[in-house]
Structures are given as structure tokens and as C-alpha cells.
Amino acid sequence: MQTKPSDCPPMDIVIEMLEEEDGDLQMPIKPYLFADYNVNSANYVDAIHTLHIMNAFHILIRVCTSTQEAYCRYLHQQQQQDAIQHEAVLKSGSFNALLANAT
CATH class of the missing domain: 4.10.270 (Myosin, subunit A)
Incomplete structure (x- = not known):
């Protein structure tokens, strides 16, 4: 979950990650409530x-x-x-x- 839409991955990549069979999800670029400093x-x-x-x-x-x-x-x-x-x-x-x- 991201607080800024610009930090969210595109929906097609999210669907692709969820459909992968190996179950390894990628860590988002900026995790939830990422500190800007x-x-x-x-x-x-x-x-x-x-x-x-x-x-x-x-x-x-x-x-x-x-x-x-x-x-x-x-x-x-x-x-x-x-x-x-x-x-x-x-x-x-x-x-x-x-x-x-x-x-």
C-alpha cells in the first residue's frame, strides 16, 4: 500500500506479480509510509x-x-x-x- 499514487506500480505490473506462480512478490520502490527524509x-x-x-x-x-x-x-x-x-x-x-x- 502506498500513500502517494505516483509511488504505486502500474496495475498491469501488480496483476502480473499476483499471478506469478513462484509467489515471490517484489518489494515496492518506496514501502508504505516511507520517510521522505x-x-x-x-x-x-x-x-x-x-x-x-x-x-x-x-x-x-x-x-x-x-x-x-x-x-x-x-x-x-x-x-x-x-x-x-x-x-x-x-x-x-x-x-x-x-x-x-x-x-
């Missing part, structure tokens, strides 16, 4: 390097998100503990002691 090793290395950077960036985002979520949970727990302590102080009537400790 030459891939050299520098481009390949650059592409791999870019993929590694993108992967590292993705991992960093996931770590930061996890760290942020953990920090938010920590702050929430601290707020709950502070609220419980303040409620206990208010119930015990030692509000003055709380004020004395705050200064």
Missing part, C-alpha cells in the same frame, strides 16, 4: 535524548504532584490537630493558659 544517527540521538528529557519531566511532574498532595494532607492533619487542641483548651477552661503560652 534520511534519518542519520545525529537526528536519532537527538530524538532519543528528547524522549528521555520528556520522560524525566513527566516523572518530575508526577513526583511534584505526589509531594504536593502529601503536603496538603499533612497541613490538613495539622489543622485538625490544632482544632482538637484548641477545643480541648476551651473546654478545660484554661483559655488564659493558652494566651500565656502564645506570648
